[in-house]
Amino acid sequence: MRSDMDDWDITTSVGSTALFVAAARTLAGREDDPLVVDPLAELFLRAAGGEWALLADPDPELTRDHILRSADFGTSFRAHIAGRTRYLDDYLKAAREAGIGQVVILAAGLDARAYRLDCLEGAVVYELDRPQVLDFKRETLAAAGVEPLADRREVAVDLREEWLNALRDKGFDPSMPTAWLVEGLLIYITPEAQDQLFGTLDSASAAGSRAAIEQMTPLPRETYTELAAADQDGDEAKSDWARLIYNEPRSDAAQWFSERGWDAERTGLAEYLRAAGRTLPATEEGTGHVGAPLVNLVTVVRR
Numbered sequence: 459m460r461s462d463m464d465d466w467d468i469t470t471s472v473g474s475t476a477l478f479v480a481a482a483r484t485l486a487g488r489e490d491d492p493l494v495v496d497p498l499a500e501l502f503l504r505a506a507g508g509e510w511a512l513l514a515d516p517d518p519e520l521t522r523d524h525i526l527r528s529a530d531f532g533t534s535f536r537a538h539i540a541g542r543t544r545y546l547d548d549y550l551k552a553a554r555e556a557g558i559g560q561v562v563i564l565a566a567g568l569d570a571r572a573y574r575l576d577c578l579e580g581a582v583v584y585e586l587d588r589p590q591v592l593d594f595k596r597e598t599l600a601a602a603g604v605e606p607l608a609d610r611r612e613v614a615v616d617l618r619e620e621w622l623n624a625l626r627d628k629g630f631d632p633s634m635p636t637a638w639l640v641e642g643l644l645i646y647i648t649p650e651a652q653d654q655l656f657g658t659l660d661s662a663s664a665a666g667s668r669a670a671i672e673q674m675t676p677l678p679r680e681t682y683t684e685l686a687a688a689d690q691d692g693d694e695a696k697s698d699w700a701r702l703i704y705n706e707p708r709s710d711a712a713q714w715f716s717e718r719g720w721d722a723e724r725t726g727l728a729e730y731l732r733a734a735g736r737t738l739p740a741t742e743e744g745t746g747h748v749g750a751p752l753v754n755l756v757t758v759v760r761r
């Protein structure tokens with residue numbers, strides 16, 4: 459169970475979700491005609507060791523029974539992560555083409571865009587996360603001799619608290635337009651912390667700023683209860699995850715920002731994937747199952 463003051467490193471609690479996403483990016487990138495390839499993601503898996511390192515191995519037999527390889531959840535989650543990664547890569551390219559030079563990645567985790575995306579060359583990229591997550595990422599990539607393409611600046615904070623001062627101390631200039639990125643974060647903070655975070659982002663955004671936000675609709679109560687009890691059937695990965703999230707009603711990002719002077723565009727992840735020619739497992743379609751049908755990708759632009 460979560461608490462307001464809990465903390466983690468890269469292999470525990472919420473920190474391990476960054477590795478889980480890196481593993482999904484690795485596996486998705488090895489599929490035929492991938493939507494996105496993130497060659498750095500597997501470096502993190504190898505550095506974390508154990509089962510994570512086995513997932514990085516090109517031999518799928520070693521992790522045949524892993525939840526990320528399962529036909530229902532695994533297929534859906536890999537598509538989810540590939541879709542959102544591609545959407546957000548394209549969002550950053552568009553922001554750079556529009557002349558934005560300041561990028562803030564909230565809950566950066568093992569997002570290696572500052573090292574991976576050519577479009578970020580010449581930009582300042584602020585990465586916010588817990589200190590031990592940022593340490594793991596920097597140390598892993600440095601050990602592999604991988605240098606950032608952007609002017610990358612780490613900001614070790616707790617996003618449930620006040621963090622704007624720490625960002626400003628690293629050089630962030632709120633009078634300049636910013637491209638914010640909020641991926642894989644909101645379900646791990648309370649609805650109140652989410653509103654506070656949106657308020658901070660709104661208060662620090664000059665005209666022309668934009669934000670891309672991934673938001674999942676809360677799971678139907680029955681689905682959540684089922685997930686939380688999955689360990690009784692030996693499926694601990696699902697129940698561990700259910701205990702990390704705040705599955706509560708919360709402000710809708712598109713609506714929240716459009717009421718405060720931003721133009722909002724919401725894209726359903728399932729619709730985005732279909733448009734990209736990807737199909738989801740049949741069990742996911744139209745059901746309240748966890749996965750792509752519940753996820754929206756929202757882009758907002760400050761007028």
Ligand SMILES: C[S@@+](CC[C@H](N)C(=O)[O-])C[C@H]1O[C@@H](n2cnc3c(N)ncnc32)[C@H](O)[C@@H]1O
Nearest residue numbers: 475476565566567569587588616617618641642
């Ligand atoms: C699912 S991972 C997503 C990482 C990255 N955005 C991605 O999509 O690859 C969640 C990340 O949120 C970070 N996180 C969650 N709550 C946080 C908080 N209160 N303060 C700072 N970071 C937080 C975790 O440390 C973790 O790196």
